[in-house]
Structures are given as C-alpha cells and as structure tokens.
Amino acid sequence: MILFGSVSFCFTVKERSFNLIQFSKVKLSVRSMASHIVGYPRMGPKRELKFALESFWDGKSSAEDLQTVAADLRSSIWKQMAAAGIKYIPSNTFSYYDQVLDTTTMLGAVPPRYNWNGGEIGFDTYFSMARGNASVPAMEMTKWFDTNYHYIVPELGPEVKFSYASHKAVNEYKEAKALGVDTVPVFVGPVSYLLLSKPAKGVEKTFDLLSLLDKILPIYKEVIAELKAAGATWIQFDEATLVKDLEAHQLQAFTKAYTDLQSACSGLNVLLATYFADVPADAFKTLTTLPGVAGYTFDLVRGEKTLDLIKSSFPSGKYLFAGVVDGRNIWANDLAGSLSVLESLEAIVGKDKLVVSTSSSLQHTAVDLVNETKLDDEIKSWLAFAAQKVVEVGALAKALAGQKDEAFFAANAAAQASRKSSPRVTNEAVQKAAAALRGSDHRRATNVSARLEAQQKKLNLPILPTTTIGSFPQTIELRRVRREYKAKKISEEEYVKAIKEEIYKVVKLQEDLDIDVLVHGEPERNDMVEYFGEQLSGFAFTANGWVQSYGSRCVKPPIIYGDVSRPKAMTVFWSTMAQEMTKRPMKGMLTGPVTILNWSFVRNDQPRFETCYQIALAIKDEVEDLEKAGITVIQIDEAALREGLPLRKAEHAFYLDWAVHSFRITNVGVQDTTQIHTHMCYSNFNDIIHSIINMDADVITIENSRSDEKLLSVFREGVKYGAGIGPGVYDIHSPRIPSTEEIHDRINKMLAVLETNILWVNPDCGLKTRKYGEVKPALENMVAAAKKLRAALASAK
Numbered sequence: 001m002i003l004f005g006s007v008s009f010c011f012t013v014k015e016r017s018f019n020l021i022q023f024s025k026v027k028l029s030v031r032s033m034a035s036h037i038v039g040y041p042r043m044g045p046k047r048e049l050k051f052a053l054e055s056f057w058d059g060k061s062s063a064e065d066l067q068t069v070a071a072d073l074r075s076s077i078w079k080q081m082a083a084a085g086i087k088y089i090p091s092n093t094f095s096y097y098d099q100v101l102d103t104t105t106m107l108g109a110v111p112p113r114y115n116w117n118g119g120e121i122g123f124d125t126y127f128s129m130a131r132g133n134a135s136v137p138a139m140e141m142t143k144w145f146d147t148n149y150h151y152i153v154p155e156l157g158p159e160v161k162f163s164y165a166s167h168k169a170v171n172e173y174k175e176a177k178a179l180g181v182d183t184v185p186v187f188v189g190p191v192s193y194l195l196l197s198k199p200a201k202g203v204e205k206t207f208d209l210l211s212l213l214d215k216i217l218p219i220y221k222e223v224i225a226e227l228k229a230a231g232a233t234w235i236q237f238d239e240a241t242l243v244k245d246l247e248a249h250q251l252q253a254f255t256k257a258y259t260d261l262q263s264a265c266s267g268l269n270v271l272l273a274t275y276f277a278d279v280p281a282d283a284f285k286t287l288t289t290l291p292g293v294a295g296y297t298f299d300l301v302r303g304e305k306t307l308d309l310i311k312s313s314f315p316s317g318k319y320l321f322a323g324v325v326d327g328r329n330i331w332a333n334d335l336a337g338s339l340s341v342l343e344s345l346e347a348i349v350g351k352d353k354l355v356v357s358t359s360s361s362l363q364h365t366a367v368d369l370v371n372e373t374k375l376d377d378e379i380k381s382w383l384a385f386a387a388q389k390v391v392e393v394g395a396l397a398k399a400l401a402g403q404k405d406e407a408f409f410a411a412n413a414a415a416q417a418s419r420k421s422s423p424r425v426t427n428e429a430v431q432k433a434a435a436a437l438r439g440s441d442h443r444r445a446t447n448v449s450a451r452l453e454a455q456q457k458k459l460n461l462p463i464l465p466t467t468t469i470g471s472f473p474q475t476i477e478l479r480r481v482r483r484e485y486k487a488k489k490i491s492e493e494e495y496v497k498a499i500k501e502e503i504y505k506v507v508k509l510q511e512d513l514d515i516d517v518l519v520h521g522e523p524e525r526n527d528m529v530e531y532f533g534e535q536l537s538g539f540a541f542t543a544n545g546w547v548q549s550y551g552s553r554c555v556k557p558p559i560i561y562g563d564v565s566r567p568k569a570m571t572v573f574w575s576t577m578a579q580e581m582t583k584r585p586m587k588g589m590l591t592g593p594v595t596i597l598n599w600s601f602v603r604n605d606q607p608r609f610e611t612c613y614q615i616a617l618a619i620k621d622e623v624e625d626l627e628k629a630g631i632t633v634i635q636i637d638e639a640a641l642r643e644g645l646p647l648r649k650a651e652h653a654f655y656l657d658w659a660v661h662s663f664r665i666t667n668v669g670v671q672d673t674t675q676i677h678t679h680m681c682y683s684n685f686n687d688i689i690h691s692i693i694n695m696d697a698d699v700i701t702i703e704n705s706r707s708d709e710k711l712l713s714v715f716r717e718g719v720k721y722g723a724g725i726g727p728g729v730y731d732i733h734s735p736r737i738p739s740t741e742e743i744h745d746r747i748n749k750m751l752a753v754l755e756t757n758i759l760w761v762n763p764d765c766g767l768k769t770r771k772y773g774e775v776k777p778a779l780e781n782m783v784a785a786a787k788k789l790r791a792a793l794a795s796a797k
C-alpha cells in the first residue's frame, strides 16, 4: 500500500526504461515528492493499443484480449510514474477511443440512433458512436482545442436522459489501487463537457447546452461518491475551456457547477486543471474563487501571463500545480530555468502548496525516447518524450525539496548549451531569405476569376468537376514495401517498380470511375507531413515517436530542430510519372507550410512564424519545379490551418496574417494557367472565412459532411466566394458507403447556396484510412451523383 507523501515503496519494473541518464536500474526505491502529471499517452510505446483495437475491430481477437492489452498498458504507466517518485498520478486518462466519448458514456448520453437500451455501456455501443456501424454513421469528430487530437462531439438536447452508464473511472481507480498505486481520477469537467458539445439535431439554434448542468451534475456526484467509497483522496476536473474567451454566463456556470458539487466532494481534494494557454483575467478570478477547490493546474509554458496573475492574486491556502514541463512538445526541459520559476512561485504560495506538474496532458507528445535507437546522439540529448518528462517532473520536485540530483541537472544544462550553440541549427542563407519576406504581400498578379477562366481554357473540365483529396487506401502491402525499402531489404529499383504499379492501379481506377481531375494516390508517403519532413533539412524524424490523432490512428510528427531548406525536389519524380500515365489532369500534391509547421514538433527557440516562412520558401521551390515539369494543377494542403488558430481571439489576427501569407508565398510565382488547389479538414471555418478567401487559392476542398454541413451556412449568410470550392460530399472517416441519392441531395444543398460554375464534387478528405471495398463503391456513387446533376442542370437550361 502506498500512502502519498510519506511512505517509501519498492517494486520491480519489468519492461520500461525511464531515463537515459539515471533511471535505468531495475529496482527502485522512491519517495514521492510534490509532483503531478496531468495525463499520459495511452497508445503505448510501440502503439500496442492501436494494434489491439484494430485486431478487435477486424474480429481477429476478443474483447478480453483487448482488455488485457489495455490493463497492461495502464499498469505499466502507473508503475512508471510511481517509480519516478510522482505523488499525484492520474487515472482514467486511458481511453479505448477518446476521453470526451468516455464522458458521454459515463453520462449515458447516447444519441437514440444507436439503439442503446440502458445498462452499462459496452464496446458495441461505444465503438458505434465512435466509428459508426453498417447502418448508422459515427458521431461528429472535431479537433481538441489547438491540437492534432480529435474528440467525439457529444450531441445533447432537451430530451437526453442522463444516467450513470459507465463505471470506467471507478474501475480504473480500483485497478491502480490493487497494484499499490493511489491515483487521482481525472474527468472532463462538467462545464467544459457541455461547452465542447453541440446541440442535437432540430434544436441547433435554440438549445442552451449549459441548461443541462443540473442534469449531468447528479451523475458526476454518483461517480464521486463511489470514488470516495473506494478511497480516493483527490479528484481532477479538466476545465480547459477556461483558457478560451468565455462570456459572463459561461463563467457563472463554473461557479454554479462547483458550488453544487462542493458537498459531494467534501473529504476529497478537488484539483481544477487548465491547459494550452493563458487563463484570461476574468476566468482566473472566477476559478480561484470557486468553492471547494483545493488546487489548480496552470500551463506555464504557453501561459506566461498566467504567471503574472499567480504572482498578483493567487488565493492563499490553495495548491498551485505549476505546469512547467511542456506536454505539447519534445524538447528537454530547461531544468535550471524551471527551477528558478518554481522557487519564485514557492515564495508566493508557500513551500507546502507548490506541486511540480506538466503544462498539459502528455498525451500530445511522443511516448518514450528510449525506443529511438537510430536518432542522432546530439539531437537525442536535446529531447524528452513523455517517459522522460515524468522523470523531469520528479527531478524538479526533488530539487525543490532540497534533494537536487546534481548530475542530472548538469547533464541537462550541457544538453541545453549544446542545442543553443550547435552549428546544425543555423543556416544563415535561409534566415536571410525568410527575413526578406516580411513586410510584402506576395499575391498573384491576376485576380481569381480571370485565372479560373484561363485555367478552364486549358483544362476544359465539365461543370461539377469530380476529384479526390489525394491519398488512396494505404494497404498492408504498401506499408510493407515502404518498410522494406527503408530497411534496405528491397532495392530502389524494386521499390520504384512497386510504387509505380500502385500509382498505375490508382490512375486506371480513377479513369474507370470517370473522375475528372486525378491524383496519384500518395502510395510513397507514410504521412502527409512526415514524408516532407524526411526530405527537408532542419528536420529529424523518429522511429516510434507516435502521437494519437484519433481512435487507433496515430501520427509521427517530425521534429524541426533547425533552419529549414529543401536540398532537392521532393515530389516531382512521382507526380510526373503519374501524369505520364493519363491524359487527364494529375494534381501535384504538396503539404503546405502551415500544416507542416502545426503537425510537427516545432522548435521553441524562435517564433513559429519564422519557421513557417522558411518552410514556405521550400514549398515554393517545389511548386515551381512541379510547374516546370508540366503539372498544371497543384494542390497545397493546409489541413491544419484552422487548428493552429490561437485559442484566444486577441491573437487570431496575427496568426492568420502570417499563416495566410505563408500559403500565398508558396504559389505567388506560378502562371495564371496553373491551378492552385488547397484542402482543409474540419469545417469550423465560419469565423475565419475571410482569411480563407484571402489565401487566394483557385480551388478549395473542405470537409463538410461529418459536421452537418455547417460550412454551407456561411454562404447562406451571404459571404461571397468566387473561387472554386468543393465542400466534401461524404464522410471518409467512417466505413459506411454513401448512396448516390444521399450524395445527390448533398450536392443539391450546395447548389442552393453556391454558383454552379464554382462547385467541385469530392469526398471530405483523403482515402488513406479506407479499404478499396469501401472506396470504389463510394466514388462510383459520387461520380454518378455528379453526372445526374449535370444532366439535370443541362436539361434545365
């Protein structure tokens, strides 16, 4: 039994290695210091959960097999944190799919279309909500704040009958306890849960989500009562919406909720967690006066202004969980710098009330550096993944307690110094070229209508032209080919032959389907960002630095450590090969600078816009090389432009200015007849539509169908859009095959608000996660729907 703070404990750590420098011993005896981890990655160091989930979904393993993998992962994480001396260890941060969906499940808020009949919610209902099933589409998925993680959006209306329908949190608390680890159960806080939800169909415009507070709090109270009975002493509510610009009535909801929960929580220490940005002054005031709250976590990496608020008005007697170790990046902490911040905070809140923490859940960083055996040693010394960050938190807490590990701190200081002075970080020519970009507008000389006219003369496309977003299914065979080529098990010749055959198959398929503007299918790419990162200077890449993106899907963000340049053309070989296979236009396919930036682990030693301009220059060279090679349609994906929007409105204009500028830099040099497309996932664009127009692309394809066609409302409300636009006509995240009629109706809805001559017909996003058995009939139906409408429009003339 572990008693926090006082009793030492020992256990054997089997498979994990916690820190390259000092935690490699097998037997550890550790005393917990004032330290806390907001949350931890759940996929496992080698994506064990991903493979277990996919095997279960494919019917290749049982629910018990999946549960066993999950329990092993949880157990190893808890033990790892205990071994690092972490005092406040989170539980319930594991999820089979998503923590917001887990909350929906806990509250029994299952939309009626999933036919749940009450009782404890099982995998069937849970995964149907997440992924859809043969007869019902999945729930909407959207970005979690400004991260590349996606959550399942709760659909709530006045009719929802809440009930306590999943005991997962309590079960996990007990499971950890049985392993000898007393944990802090973590919940999406009730107010953030409602603020992250959407009103159910039919009440979209009228329903006040916060009116459900009184209905969900009783369920939270039931859970709290069970946790208390099981012996919990702390409980964490993640209320990260507090970092956004909230209105007065939304802030009041926090006061109402925590006042109401106060008596249920008596005997428990309530920890309120915020992360990802500064807490605005009004929110800081509200949250620090909430009744019954014992402590707060603040993101002190992204939230420098919060530090000022803490210094001026942190309430006495409360715990401050200071998030000094970055949960969103992979850089080793500057331990000396953090220690001095912590010491200054100690003077404000008192020695016994300061707890060292992470800036956010570590869910958004890679798992364990120990698995990076091929990474360059110097670069490796600059990095810390989740497992190493746990050790950093522990080391800082020990240092605060007067037990500083001098060797650990000295090694850290040496790594920090090496990163600052390493010549591999700096490329003066690149810095100069990027600096010269500032101050000018970089806009194509001819306006978009004239450009579209010139392009149409060359392309001669029908109305409602059909296209896809770029990727075709990533088969096991394709992954094998790439893996074997990387491992030098097959020759370059064999690799090129295999990829060429795949491209040919994809081109022929599109011709058979009668798609108008083709793609090569991206078979040579492991990921739309990592692929470019691997070819650009200034980037490093990992073997196992996976981060969950949604469900079982993970990404391996490349690491930008230095000035970025393009040693040679990156896509011209494959794009020209594909163009030679067909007479139809073949889109050159690039990832844009803002997306490369937002989906990489980015350097923290210069402003983000500097790095973005450097990437923009590299992509500009690629665009121009593609044009020279005869590619007439070039798509520059800016899938992550919306996601990078700062959480606070005051910072939007600055970001949008440099982000949109970076995009325009990439294609300012092309001829009028070269058609520039861009693509964006997730259609929450209504507030930034003018910036999207300002990107000045010739054609934009946007996700639309999984979010109830919210995108169209912008045009309904009168925004004029003169460039080509392809709001997605079906959801590619679900295995469900849309019918011709369904797609036809969707296009018809679009035609009601958009001019016929600018509308394109395409899926929501790339097809890489789908199987050919789904893609072929879906695209067949998509083309059939477009043709039906073309015929109807022609006969109506």
Ligand SMILES: CN1c2c(nc(N)[nH]c2=O)NC[C@@H]1CNc1ccc(C(=O)N[C@@H](CCC(=O)N[C@@H](CCC(=O)N[C@@H](CCC(=O)O)C(=O)O)C(=O)O)C(=O)O)cc1
Pocket (backbone or CB within 6 Å): 148, 474, 476, 479, 480, 482, 483, 525, 526, 527, 528, 529, 530, 549, 550, 552, 553, 554, 555, 556, 599, 639, 681, 765, 768, 769
């Ligand atoms: C479009 N999206 C993207 C986002 N972010 C990105 N960085 N990229 C995106 O495309 N964000 C928003 C959306 C939705 N998000 C995703 C995220 C992830 C996927 C996806 O399909 N991921 C794959 C992994 C991709 C990958 O790099 N695969 C490698 C395989 C490397 C590997 O694991 N090799 C293993 C063997 C595995 C095997 O299959 O054989 C090994 O070498 O041992 C590759 O393809 O080469 C995933 O499966 O999670 C989609 C949308």
Ligand SMILES: N[C@@H](CCS)C(=O)O
Pocket (backbone or CB within 6 Å): 469, 470, 471, 528, 589, 637, 639, 679, 680, 681, 765, 766, 767, 768
């Ligand atoms: N071209 C990429 C964009 C995804 S956002 C793809 O099709 O996968």
Ligand SMILES: [Zn+2]
Pocket (backbone or CB within 6 Å): 469, 639, 679, 680, 681, 764, 765, 766
């Ligand atoms: Zn997309």
